[in-house]
Amino acid sequence: MSADGDDYSEALQRAREHTETWLASIPTRPVGPRVTADELQSSIAMALPEHPLAAADVVDELARIAEPGLMAIPSGRFFGWVMGGTLPAALAAEWLVSAWDQNAAMRVATPATAALEEQAGDWLLELLGLPRDSAVGFPTGATTGNLVGLAAARSAVLQQAGWDVDADGLTAGPRVTVLAGASHHASVDLALRCLGLGMPLTVDADDQGRIRPDALSRALETVDGPCIVVLQAGDLHSGDFDPMREAIGLAHGRGAWAHVDGAFGLWAAASPTLRPRLDGVELADSWATDAHKTLNVPYDCGVVIVRRREPMLAAFSAHTAYLLRDGTATDPFERVPEMSRRARGVPVWAALRSLGRSGVVELVDRLAATAAELADRLGRLPGVEVLNEVAFTQVCLSFGSDERTREVTRRVIADGAVWMSGSRWAGRDVLRLSVSNWSTDARDIDTAVEAVSRATLGAES
Numbered sequence: 001m002s003a004d005g006d007d008y009s010e011a012l013q014r015a016r017e018h019t020e021t022w023l024a025s026i027p028t029r030p031v032g033p034r035v036t037a038d039e040l041q042s043s044i045a046m047a048l049p050e051h052p053l054a055a056a057d058v059v060d061e062l063a064r065i066a067e068p069g070l071m072a073i074p075s076g077r078f079f080g081w082v083m084g085g086t087l088p089a090a091l092a093a094e095w096l097v098s099a100w101d102q103n104a105a106m107r108v109a110t111p112a113t114a115a116l117e118e119q120a121g122d123w124l125l126e127l128l129g130l131p132r133d134s135a136v137g138f139p140t141g142a143t144t145g146n147l148v149g150l151a152a153a154r155s156a157v158l159q160q161a162g163w164d165v166d167a168d169g170l171t172a173g174p175r176v177t178v179l180a181g182a183s184h185h186a187s188v189d190l191a192l193r194c195l196g197l198g199m200p201l202t203v204d205a206d207d208q209g210r211i212r213p214d215a216l217s218r219a220l221e222t223v224d225g226p227c228i229v230v231l232q233a234g235d236l237h238s239g240d241f242d243p244m245r246e247a248i249g250l251a252h253g254r255g256a257w258a259h260v261d262g263a264f265g266l267w268a269a270a271s272p273t274l275r276p277r278l279d280g281v282e283l284a285d286s287w288a289t290d291a292h293k294t295l296n297v298p299y300d301c302g303v304v305i306v307r308r309r310e311p312m313l314a315a316f317s318a319h320t321a322y323l324l325r326d327g328t329a330t331d332p333f334e335r336v337p338e339m340s341r342r343a344r345g346v347p348v349w350a351a352l353r354s355l356g357r358s359g360v361v362e363l364v365d366r367l368a369a370t371a372a373e374l375a376d377r378l379g380r381l382p383g384v385e386v387l388n389e390v391a392f393t394q395v396c397l398s399f400g401s402d403e404r405t406r407e408v409t410r411r412v413i414a415d416g417a418v419w420m421s422g423s424r425w426a427g428r429d430v431l432r433l434s435v436s437n438w439s440t441d442a443r444d445i446d447t448a449v450e451a452v453s454r455a456t457l458g459a460e461s
């Protein structure tokens with residue numbers, strides 16, 4: 001095989017056809033997959049192929065195999081977990097990123113993607129109202145965003161205590177105390193485990209999952225030595241936000257680093273209407289968010305923002321001779337855990353270029369307004385209770401007993417018109433909706449209300 005245009009042409013043509021078939025099926029197909037991973041795995045099992053297959057045929061076979069096992073996450077009728085769809089400009093940009101095949105690690109090697117990602121980073125800081133000279137990295141998601149932010153935090157608070165963790169490791173150093181609200185996301189624990197910091201001490205939260213400042217203040221009083229406080233913008237169940245100004249003020253009063261996990265909720269800061277709920281968020285030291293949730297770019301794309309670049313570089317920079325620095329700017333790889341990676345910040349550039357500021361504000365406001373409308377309409381169905389104050393994009397419903405809620409959840413999912421997740425919150429089983437897809441429209445809202453209504457009628461009380 002030689003790499004002339006023809007070798008690519010037919011394979012890409014087929015990929016485009018399959019893409020369009022998939023996208024055209026989205027408005028009407030049942031949202032859920034028709035088979036489980038186990039079923040699909042056994043039905044496609046074959047011995048390692050001995051011989052080559054033409055690229056175009058590989059694409060056809062791949063599309064055929066995958067079809068029954070695809071979840072219609074790009075559908076406006078998908079309300080599961082917290083997962084956005086994909087904006088057209090972001091999807092198309094993602095294709096270009098693959099075709100360009102740029103290794104986005106270094107400015108000197110791939111100037112186009114480095115410059116585009118830097119521009120996207122500047123736009124993000126402006127939109128989210130965060131300090132404009134912060135360092136921005138594009139990791140795989142908010143989990144790795146939390147890892148980067150907390151690694152920078154670890155370097156900084158230990159530096160303050162006279163300990164160079166990046167040179168000397170954790171073992172003989174001072175103990176770092178990490179405090180996090182009781183309702184923090186599991187990815188924070190994962191990041192802390194990777195960093196050798198163990199499980200955080202949990203601080204009481206209120207019934208919406210917001211950290212309680214009085215409890216945080218008491219917890220901080222007992223801490224001796226280096227300390228990190230992890231706050232949350234956007235609770236998975238309530239959608240609500242920690243009281244940022246007060247909590248960050250308390251953390252800083254004690255010399256602690258304040259990190260914000262804002263995987264989906266940090267986007268509320270872009271909306272003039274919603275921003276007051278995040279008042280003071282710009283005072284933190286680091287922030288993690290996702291572009292693949294609220295901004296609706298393809299997986300996998302997170303964003304990590306650190307106010308001072310030094311602790312981020314202390315944790316992630318690797319100055320070996322073959323890595324050529326270009327001027328004084330830091331290289332993209334110095335702000336994420338990977339060296340070689342695709343230019344995942346480029347679809348962010350495309351999403352922001354296509355939406356503009358007004359489009360981002362409209363998107364964020366509309367997702368929140370849709371969640372409020374769904375909560376209102378679903379809450380008026382007989383036997384349905386909305387358990388959370390709908391602060392952003394998340395709605396938690398109970399249908400009476402836990403058993404009945406689970407039964408309704410099963411029925412909603414089996415029905416196929418919409419997809420919503422079952423979860424457990426505040427000691428009760430819930431049906432949880434997340435409004436995270438840019439394309440959810442008035443018809444999808446009607447469909448969702450009808451689907452839940454149907455499921456309640458069929459469920460025993």
Ligand SMILES: *Cc1c(COP(=O)(O)O)cnc(C)c1O
Pocket residue numbers: 082140141142143144185187188234235236261262263264290302
């Ligand atoms: C989704 C989410 C995460 C993890 O983000 P990934 O992009 O899945 O890695 C972290 N925190 C919160 C609050 C989330 O909603």
